[in-house]
Amino acid sequence: MNTVRKTTAVIAAAVLTMGVLSGCGGTGASSSSQGRVYYMNQKGENNEQFVQLGKLFTKDTGIPFDITTASPGNYEQTLKSELAKTNAPTLIGLDNNDFPNWVDYCDDLSGTRMYKDLQNRDYVLKDGDTVKAIPFVLDRYGIIYNRAILKKYFAADWASIHSEQEVRGFDALKKMVEEIQAHKSDLGIKGAFTSAGFEASSRPRYGDMLPHIPVFYEYRDQNTTVIPSKVSGKYVPNLKKIFDLMIKNETVAPTQLSGATLDDAISEFALGDAAFIEMGSWAYPQLRGKKVSDKDMGVFPLYMGIPGEENSGLTISSNYFAINSKASQKDKDATKKFLDWMLDNDGARKIVTDTMGFETPFKSYAKAGFKTKNPILRANDVYAKRNCYDLVIRPLPTAQWALTMADAMLEYAQGTGPWSKVESSFVDGWTSEYNTVHKS
Amino acid sequence: MISMAGKTISRWWALFVLPTFVAFVIGFVIPFILGIWLSLCRFTTIADANFIGTKNYAAAISDPEFWHALWYTALFTVVTTVIVNVCAFAIASLLTKAIRGANLFRSIFFMPNLIGGIVLGYIWMLLLNGVLQHWGKSITFSGTYGFWGMVLLMCWQQIGYMMIIYIAGLQTLPGDVIEAASVDGASGAQTLFHITIPLMMPSITVCTFLSITNGFKMFDQNLALTNGAPSNSSELVALNIYRTFYGRAGFEGAGQAKAVIFFVIVALVAILQNRLTARKEVTA
Numbered sequence: 259m260n261t262v263r264k265t266t267a268v269i270a271a272a273v274l275t276m277g278v279l280s281g282c283g284g285t286g287a288s289s290s291s292q293g294r295v296y297y298m299n300q301k302g303e304n305n306e307q308f309v310q311l312g313k314l315f316t317k318d319t320g321i322p323f324d325i326t327t328a329s330p331g332n333y334e335q336t337l338k339s340e341l342a343k344t345n346a347p348t349l350i351g352l353d354n355n356d357f358p359n360w361v362d363y364c365d366d367l368s369g370t371r372m373y374k375d376l377q378n379r380d381y382v383l384k385d386g387d388t389v390k391a392i393p394f395v396l397d398r399y400g401i402i403y404n405r406a407i408l409k410k411y412f413a414a415d416w417a418s419i420h421s422e423q424e425v426r427g428f429d430a431l432k433k434m435v436e437e438i439q440a441h442k443s444d445l446g447i448k449g450a451f452t453s454a455g456f457e458a459s460s461r462p463r464y465g466d467m468l469p470h471i472p473v474f475y476e477y478r479d480q481n482t483t484v485i486p487s488k489v490s491g492k493y494v495p496n497l498k499k500i501f502d503l504m505i506k507n508e509t510v511a512p513t514q515l516s517g518a519t520l521d522d523a524i525s526e527f528a529l530g531d532a533a534f535i536e537m538g539s540w541a542y543p544q545l546r547g548k549k550v551s552d553k554d555m556g557v558f559p560l561y562m563g564i565p566g567e568e569n570s571g572l573t574i575s576s577n578y579f580a581i582n583s584k585a586s587q588k589d590k591d592a593t594k595k596f597l598d599w600m601l602d603n604d605g606a607r608k609i610v611t612d613t614m615g616f617e618t619p620f621k622s623y624a625k626a627g628f629k630t631k632n633p634i635l636r637a638n639d640v641y642a643k644r645n646c647y648d649l650v651i652r653p654l655p656t657a658q659w660a661l662t663m664a665d666a667m668l669e670y671a672q673g674t675g676p677w678s679k680v681e682s683s684f685v686d687g688w689t690s691e692y693n694t695v696h697k698s
Numbered sequence: 699m700i701s702m703a704g705k706t707i708s709r710w711w712a713l714f715v716l717p718t719f720v721a722f723v724i725g726f727v728i729p730f731i732l733g734i735w736l737s738l739c740r741f742t743t744i745a746d747a748n749f750i751g752t753k754n755y756a757a758a759i760s761d762p763e764f765w766h767a768l769w770y771t772a773l774f775t776v777v778t779t780v781i782v783n784v785c786a787f788a789i790a791s792l793l794t795k796a797i798r799g800a801n802l803f804r805s806i807f808f809m810p811n812l813i814g815g816i817v818l819g820y821i822w823m824l825l826l827n828g829v830l831q832h833w834g835k836s837i838t839f840s841g842t843y844g845f846w847g848m849v850l851l852m853c854w855q856q857i858g859y860m861m862i863i864y865i866a867g868l869q870t871l872p873g874d875v876i877e878a879a880s881v882d883g884a885s886g887a888q889t890l891f892h893i894t895i896p897l898m899m900p901s902i903t904v905c906t907f908l909s910i911t912n913g914f915k916m917f918d919q920n921l922a923l924t925n926g927a928p929s930n931s932s933e934l935v936a937l938n939i940y941r942t943f944y945g946r947a948g949f950e951g952a953g954q955a956k957a958v959i960f961f962v963i964v965a966l967v968a969i970l971q972n973r974l975t976a977r978k979e980v981t982a
Binding site (some may be wrong): 516 | 928
């Protein structure tokens with residue numbers, strides 16, 4: 259009797275303990291003799307299409323494909339915790355700013371087919387001479403405009419600009435924007451620009467995307483593509499010009515910017531309430547099918563009064579693939595197989611080009627005639643025809659630098675801080691961030 | 699003489715404590731020790747850490763935003779602790795009087811507690827921004843706006859919870875003492891300050907402890923309502939630690955060090971508060 263009771267008690271305790279522990283288990287790892295692909299996706303707007311791509315891959319090859327997409331603004335946090343797990347991501351999505359943080363986790367990709375298939379190998383991310391990350395999508399950004407509204411403006415008798423071709427620099431842009439703002443009710447809109455929101459989702463447009471233009475010219479002046487330890491701040495006054503233009507001619511009062519989101523701005527543009535939005539090709543999935551038709555979407559480069567800017571095209575940015583160097587060899591091989599498959603498979607190429615709307619940098623895509631119809635990317639064709647140079651986004655010292663910039667810009671916009679704070683964030687912030695992270 | 703049941707318990711307690719104990723070790727003790735170890739390391743993911751001594755603590759202490767967050771949090775805790783407890787006590791004494799619908803009101807006041815912090819933060823952000831729009835501002839316009847926004851949110855959420863504890867306390871007050879006081883001609887204020895409050899000290903100890911630690915540790919409401927904006931001026935310590943840890947490469951250890959420092963501060967304050975209020979506890 260006593261033994262029965264004892265045994266029951268032990269079992270009961272054991273079961274209870276198991277119950278407690280069950281919460282600690284990881285996700286059921288799909289083990290496969292062929293390894294697995296686990297993609298950590300940075301492009302949240304394309305999550306569904308990547309899931310679709312993964313399903314097709316598994317169907318074709320039998321290799322399991324998992325994907326995690328972080329919520330906006332939480333990418334690095336999610337990546338950090340995912341990488342600490344036993345079943346860590348094998349394929350990592352990265353951008354320029356995050357790259358320095360994860361160099362140690364990036365495998366050498368110089369032997370991969372994807373690297374050899376690149377049309378332009380200058381855009382890869384390297385650590386010394388080792389190829390660590392390969393761009394798989396080329397994004398473009400600038401000032402997207404609603405052509406229908408501009409046509410109305412060009413036709414007005416009070417307009418001093420009469421065609422898109424006349425806008426070849428900051429002065430013409432400024433004149434046009436200010437006239438549109440002044441006659442916003444005549445044009446039936448709420449403002450020339452959409453809200454320059456500084457809520458977390460929208461903040462990178464100002465702290466990161468906009469300063470990338472002066473940063474590009476700083477790199478050019480120093481004749482380098484490797485991150486410099488100092489910047490001169492020569493083009494910060496130009497940054498002020500364009501930023502002033504945006505915050506003085508927008509749909510909301512500058513004091514409300516701290517709470518304005520990216521969704522606010524996108525819906526203002528998509529519904530035809532504003533003529534301009536500073537945004538990039540990745541927003542196309544959210545813009546298409548609304549009030550602004552594809553043929554009405556055009557893009558101006560981010561003009562800010564820098565000498566020679568009439569010859570610049572749209573800003574080019576990329577998202578990169580890196581393979582987790584700490585993954586098992588089997589998983590690395592599976593992941594490479596996935597990359598190869600993406601280059602060769604027609605179904606995959608169709609999803610990437612048409613559904614995701616990606617402009618890819620690969621020879622195999624170009625050869626097979628896969629070219630995206632994304633109007634924001636195609637907008638650059640006009641500039642390419644004119645032989646304009648690309649404004650390439652160059653590495654920033656840290657992601658923190660961009661955050662500090664955004665904070666200072668917001669304070670300036672809402673009137674609670676001076677512009678000098680933006681200047682010092684740009685110049686002194688660069689030096690101190692560089693020293694904290696890169697000099698060690 | 700130990701009873702039969704007592705004997706069994708004394709022989710078997712270890713086995714029945716085991717499940718909870720294992721959970722406690724896994725969920726608290728191990729992460730805590732690991733956390734202290736990591737605060738002395740440089741690491742990107744917790745799986746590979748290198749010992750670097752106390753450098754992280756130096757980095758943590760020399761960060762002016764950490765100090766700002768500490769003072770901001772201390773002020774926030776003081777303000778919310780006072781408001782939450784005074785209001786909760788007042789509502790509790792109101793609802794222990796014989797008024798119609800007392801139970802309904804109790805449920806309604808308690809309800810805000812059932813909503814998660816993040817959801818609550820976003821709802822209040824919409825509400826407050828809606829009101830502030832009248833003056834062309836938003837909740838993240840300045841750190842002061844954020845402060846009072848969070849105080850409002852915290853009070854709205856916590857008052858109902860503390861009220862329940864106070865109601866429980868008030869219902870167990872011995873009626874004879876209060877009756878004796880009224881027979882002796884004590885005024886309402888005298889009864890409150892000399893009879894009710896001293897007898898309620900155990901509840902007050904619990905409630906102040908909870909509101910102080912809640913105030914110090916507040917995170918999700920802060921994240922959802924202001925996310926520290928503008929320029930990290932509305933950032934409480936927990937959010938500051940989170941941002942340090944995840945904000946930039948190489949600062950994970952500094953964030954961890956801040957967390958350890960923060961733990962020590964909260965533990966000291968909580969112990970001190972417990973001593974102070976517990977000393978005032980009396981029995982009827």
